[in-house]
Amino acid sequence: MQPINRMKIEFESKSVNESFARIVAAAFASQLDPTLEELADLKTAVSEAVTNAIIHGYEQKEGTIYMECILYEDSITVIIEDHGVGIEDIEKARIPAFTSKPELERAGMGFAIMESFMDSLDIESQKGAGTKITMTKKFKKR
Amino acid sequence: MLEITFKRQNRILTVYLKGELDHHAVLKVKETIDLQLVKSPVALLILDMSAVTFMDSSGVGLIVGRYNKMKSLGGSMKIANPGLNILKVLKMSGLSRLMEIS
Ligand SMILES: Nc1ncnc2c1ncn2[C@@H]1O[C@H](COP(=O)(O)OP(=O)(O)OP(=O)(O)O)[C@@H](O)[C@H]1O
Ligand SMILES: [Mg+2]
Numbered sequence: 001m002q003p004i005n006r007m008k009i010e011f012e013s014k015s016v017n018e019s020f021a022r023i024v025a026a027a028f029a030s031q032l033d034p035t036l037e038e039l040a041d042l043k044t045a046v047s048e049a050v051t052n053a054i055i056h057g058y059e060q061k062e063g064t065i066y067m068e069c070i071l072y073e074d075s076i077t078v079i080i081e082d083h084g085v086g087i088e089d090i091e092k093a094r095i096p097a098f099t100s101k102p103e104l105e106r107a108g109m110g111f112a113i114m115e116s117f118m119d120s121l122d123i124e125s126q127k128g129a130g131t132k133i134t135m136t137k138k139f140k141k142r
Numbered sequence: 143m144l145e146i147t148f149k150r151q152n153r154i155l156t157v158y159l160k161g162e163l164d165h166h167a168v169l170k171v172k173e174t175i176d177l178q179l180v181k182s183p184v185a186l187l188i189l190d191m192s193a194v195t196f197m198d199s200s201g202v203g204l205i206v207g208r209y210n211k212m213k214s215l216g217g218s219m220k221i222a223n224p225g226l227n228i229l230k231v232l233k234m235s236g237l238s239r240l241m242e243i244s
Contacts, residue, residue, distance in 0.1 A: 044197075
């Protein structure tokens with residue numbers, strides 16, 4: 001499958017950029033004329049990955065978050081990357097309701113939401129090096 | 143930007159949220175609600191979400207946190223009027239099994 005469009009941005013690890021990132025991804029995806037529900041799902045998944053980079057990856061300290069969006073005929077792939085602390089045990093992190101930060105009132109639902117709202121979710125991470133989330137959403141033909 | 147307003151009626155506190163409920167917004171909501179809970183006793187906390195246009199797991203964490211707090215105070219909590227996209231996140235997180243959503 002050939003990409004038809006691509007963009008990449010980087011921004012500071014600040015919570016105000018959570019809405020910035022999901023709005024940018026949704027605006028880019030709009031070229032494919034998705035439904036409002038599909039756009040809402042995409043925004044939620046992007047928000048989860050960016051929030052994780054800020055809270056867990058960079059532990060609410062300074063850092064840079066990278067977001068790349070690749071459009072295909074009927075789908076979007078979003079890659080969100082941080083160069084933060086990384087995940088020690090990815091299998092454990094994916095379990096719904098698992099969180100390493102219960103004291104911050106986290107529900108441990110981020111990965112479960114990404115998984116259910118997108119069509120695929122891939123997590124690459126190395127302790128001390130960072131985390132790269134790759135997720136794809138297909139848009140129904142209308 | 144998220145706007146918070148509230149109404150008190152006897153021991154019922156209704157909190158109206160307007161805007162996007164994400165990690166950036168939850169701290170202020172948490173502080174506002176928790177302050178109201180210590181000001182005078184609340185038996186029922188109602189979170190009115192009719193004007194919430196976006197919510198992710200940060201909102202789920204906020205709701206579970208307030209639910210646990212209400213329970214420890216001997217009270218209860220309800221969610222009112224969530225839109226379809228919000229309801230989807232609430233259901234997938236299992237909150238519809240924890241409290242009444244109407
Ligand atoms: N970018 C990241 N860098 C380091 N650790 C991460 C990253 N993303 C996720 N994690 C780890 O994976 C766990 C699970 O993530 P998930 O998003 O499912 O839950 P959470 O962020 O803890 O809670 P919630 O998303 O409900 O607020 C986190 O608690 C954290 O330990
Ligand atoms: Mg998370």
